[in-house]
Amino acid sequence: MDIIPYEIYAKAKLAESDNKSAFKDAYAEAFRAVVGNYDDITAAKLNDTIGSPREPYGPRLEEMQADLNDAVARQKNDNTIKLNDALDLVPANN
Numbered sequence: 001m002d003i004i005p006y007e008i009y010a011k012a013k014l015a016e017s018d019n020k021s022a023f024k025d026a027y028a029e030a031f032r033a034v035v036g037n038y039d040d041i042t043a044a045k046l047n048d049t050i051g052s053p054r055e056p057y058g059p060r061l062e063e064m065q066a067d068l069n070d071a072v073a074r075q076k077n078d079n080t081i082k083l084n085d086a087l088d089l090v091p092a093n094n
Contacts, residue, residue: 005049006068007034015030
């Protein structure tokens with residue numbers, strides 16, 4: 001379940017870029033799309049963990065954004081990626 005917040009964030013950033021929409025709107029849409037695929041109990045746990053679109057992106061957004069930005073910045077001018085750097089882009093599943 002730890003990877004789900006990153007999935008929502010990535011979908012929101014992609015939609016923000018592709019659709020030129022506000023991140024808040026893109027996040028809300030991505031949240032509904034991802035969380036809507038889960039049963040009520042799992043969706044409630046996700047809401048407790050990462051917040052909902054009504055809350056400002058959930059409590060982990062700033063941490064997730066900083067981690068992703070750091071990992072992507074390290075790859076900015078590279079056409080290949082080292083295993084350790086690739087693993088930094090994948091959240092720990094614990």
